[in-house]
Amino acid sequence: MAAAPTAVATAAGASTAVLAPRPAPTSALLRRTQVTPRRHPALKCRRAGPLTPKAAAAAAASGGSSPSSAVFHGEAFVVGDNIDTDQIIPAEHLTLVPSKPDEYRKLGSFAFAGLPSAAYPTPFVAPGEESSRYAVIIGGANFGCGSSREHAPVALGAAGARAVVAESYARIFFRNSVATGEVYPLELTDAGAWKECKTGDVVTVDLGNSVFINHTSSKEYKLKPIGDAGPVIEAGGIFAYARKTGMIASKAAA
Amino acid sequence: MASSVSAAAKASAAFAHKKELAAAAPAPTQHRAGSGRRSKPCRVRAVASPARAPRAPSSTGSVKTAMTMTEKILARASERAGLEPGENVWVDVDVLMTHDVCGPGTIGIFKKEFGGDAKVWDREKVVIIPDHYIFTSDERANRNVDILRDFCMEQNIKYFYDIKDLSNFKANPDYKGVCHVALAQEGHCRPGEVLLGTDSHTCNAGAFGQFATGIGNTDAGFVLGTGKALLKVPPTIRFVLDGEMPPYLLAKDLILQIIGEISVSGATYKSMEFVGSTVESLNMEERMTLCNMVIEAGGKNGVVPADETTFKYLEGKTSVDYEPVYSDAQARFFSDYRFDVSKLEPVVAKPHSPDNRALARECKDVKIDRVYIGSCTGGKTEDFLAAAKVFLASGKKVKVPTFLVPATQKVWMDLYSLPVPGSGGKTCSQIFEEAGCDTPASPSCGACLGGPRDTYARMNEPMVCVSTTNRNFPGRMGHKEGQIYLASPYTAAASALTGYVTDPRDFLM
Missing domain, CATH: 3.30.499.10 (Aconitase, domain 3)
Structure with missing residues (x-):
């Protein structure tokens, strides 16, 4: 993972997630939850931005023992088939080095800057902002095709997105998402279901139950289980996961 | 897990498509070794006997698996006798390449995870090639090349193709240019090896009969520190290109034809093996064009069996011993595509997708x-x-x-x-x-x-x-x-x- 400290909002289990006390809303949460569903508490935590002490405490209290039980809630940003990495982060911004914290944040501000404005009149990141109001990205087939630039999942994660829900992924984007722990690359079981979503729809991604809910259209969809990749993303990437699970030694010197 | 192969069912007049696990078929190319300096030219490690076992493998207690070239390379690199597609294996990396766009981030992850004073696993197996944003006044781009240089000095990296004088590239004898072509020209591409690079077109090197694929900064940071990578063994799609190449066609036409056929996700998570008389007739640079664009079909890697053309190209370029491997006659392929190249016409990919063939x-x-x-x-x-x-x-x-x-x-x-x-x-x-x-x-x-x-x-x-x-x-x-x-x-x-x-x-x- 390329970013500064991360608090992944996790609950000990799906049921706990639902019962867990709601974290005090941060400003980011307030922006994203115009419609608050009763059964799915908003556990979205901003990664790039500073966490409020309360949100951090809530995230810490929820623990991280059980894999893939996170719930993300917020507005969706919808893109089409074959969204390539040039559209996710245009090559001119690749001079930014993701492992440098200030440049990491800047990458977030350019997330989806390559989408043609005619087809996508609403930008993912509003002009002048560093992060996006959209918590979940919805796409079609072959999301993230093209280059191996890790800047792509990093830009999405740095902008504040936590999950991509697509029909399928290009290999390197999927792997980079898992290796960095930046975003959950999730797949819908029904091909074409993503077309029923519009940008701005309020959605919930419930990893524990493998469901994706569109509250605006009141429809619910099955997600393919994220499997072994879930705990890796939850830990914050492969290095963090390998340390957490004892696969590699903890760093002696920080 | 994210592959989409729906488009693979398309039909076309120019070729026949035999779907699913077509066993055997023309044993591609010669197993004999070429001339040159390879010490053990004919020996192939981690290879099953192509001959049929006299008894069922289960009765002998020794299961021998026929493998494709890609499976065999990964078997060798993971010291396994046999591999099946879908298995995850730790492989030893022969060469890791990075450049000015992804190198600084890779180095950042390496330092963060292995420590500020950590050393790369092998200073002779890391190849660092500034090539993307060189002749620009962009300060951050220039800084990124400086980061590479500092790292190479600190780590005593043997192969760093530096450029300092941006006003005249010829004043930089070490400077090469585009990494994938430089890797080939400088002898870093060798049959049977595993080459990883922080660039999706690293698959270019498959032209040499090696496993080559693109990876991200985090995976590359891991390789820098350990020399190992966890890879999933891909199933192989075989493309049999036969027929005389018309004088108005180039390898670019062939690969655009193929991508148009199978779509930009038609080979996601898969290996693409190119065989047939047309492929054998291609020079190394044309074979590179073929393998270079497998990523545009979502392919994990592309391979062309090494032959005399390969060995001749390598003469004088490398002093490293290498061992070419080839698909077994009984190897199982995910699917087979056959093209009669003599009937193809020049094609383009229209905006905005490499599979938008016309x-x-x-x-x-x-x-x-x-x-x-x-x-x-x-x-x-x-x-x-x-x-x-x-x-x-x-x-x-x-x-x-x-x-x-x-x-x-x-x-x-x-x-x-x-x-x-x-x-x-x-x-x-x-x-x-x-x-x-x-x-x-x-x-x-x-x-x-x-x-x-x-x-x-x-x-x-x-x-x-x-x-x-x-x-x-x-x-x-x-x-x-x-x-x-x-x-x-x-x-x-x-x-x-x-x-x-x-x-x-x-x-x-």
Whole structure:
């Protein structure tokens, strides 16, 4: 993972997630939850931005023992088939080095800057902002095709997105998402279901139950289980996961 | 897990498609070794006997698995006797390549995870090639090359192809240019090996009969520290290309044809193996073009069996022993595609997807604003020789600005020194000048991927470009509304001469 400290909002289990006390809303949460569903508490935590002490405490209290039980809630940003990495982060911004914290944040501000404005009149990141109001990205087939630039999942994660829900992924984007722990690359079981979503729809991604809910259209969809990749993303990437699970030694010197 | 192979069911007149696990078929190429310095030329490790076991394997207690070339390379690299597609294995990496765009991030992760004073696993197996954003005044781009240099000094990296004097690339004897072409020219691509790089076109090196694929910064940071990578063994799709290559076709036409057939996700998570008499007749640079674009079909890697052409190319380029491996006759392929190359026509990929295939002649009414010949895919010596051949045959001048960006310093030298066959001794550069092309630029990735605003030949306006590069997604060469037609160097040169997308047969026949 390329970013500064991360608090992944996790609950000990799906049921706990639902019962867990709601974290005090941060400003980011307030922006994203115009419609608050009763059964799915908003556990979205901003990664790039500073966490409020309360949100951090809530995230810490929820623990991280059980894999893939996170719930993300917020507005969706919808893109089409074959969204390539040039559209996710245009090559001119690749001079930014993701492992440098200030440049990491800047990458977030350019997330989806390559989408043609005619087809996508609403930008993912509003002009002048560093992060996006959209918590979940919805796409079609072959999301993230093209280059191996890790800047792509990093830009999405740095902008504040936590999950991509697509029909399928290009290999390197999927792997980079898992290796960095930046975003959950999730797949819908029904091909074409993503077309029923519009940008701005309020959605919930419930990893524990493998469901994706569109509250605006009141429809619910099955997600393919994220499997072994879930705990890796939850830990914050492969290095963090390998340390957490004892696969590699903890760093002696920080 | 995310593959989409729905498009693989498409049919086409030009080839027959035998779906699913076609066993056996023509044993490709010779197993015999070539000349050269390999100490154990005929020995192949981790290979099952191609002969049928006299008894069922279960009764002998020793299961021997017939494997594809890709499976065999990964078996060797993971010290396993046999592998099945879908298995995850830790492989020893023979070469790790990184460049100025992903190198600094990779180094950042390496330092963060292994410590500030950590050493790379093997200073002779790391190859660092600045090539993307070189001839630019962009300060951050320049800084990124400085980061690479500092790291290479600190780690005593053996292969660092540095550039310091940006005003004149020729003043930098170490500087090469586009990493994938430089890797081949400098002898870092060898049959049977595993090469990983922080660039999706690393699959280019599969032309040498090795496993080569692109990885991200985090995975590369891990490899830097350990020399190992966790890879999933891909199933292999086999492409049998037979028939004599018509004189108006290039490997670029073949791969655009294939991508158009199987779609941009048709080979996701899979290996693409290219065999057949046409492939055997291709030179190394053409084989590279074929393998270079497997990523455009979502492929994990592409391979061409090593043969005499390969061994000859490698002569004098490497002193490292290598062992080519080949698919077993009984190896199981995910699917088979067969093409009769003699019946194919020049094709382009229309905006905005590499699988948006059309015949070049079907696009003859598409007016263009410029032509770009360059990149790892289409900026090699053979690519420029092909373009020169068209200009020479026509004797005319280009009608639109035509930009030439040699991939490497070696390619640039070739343009100024190699005589073009049939020209009475003229070089490519002379022919390009007579045709009114722009002077060949400093070697780098150039405008293939847009890059900083001041990149040579970048599309800063919404124009229509015929390009020998590899991708035509929106914004790829700079402007989001720009339109890119991917084409072979023949088609690109023919289009430059008319100002429209043009079938090269108009000039070559």
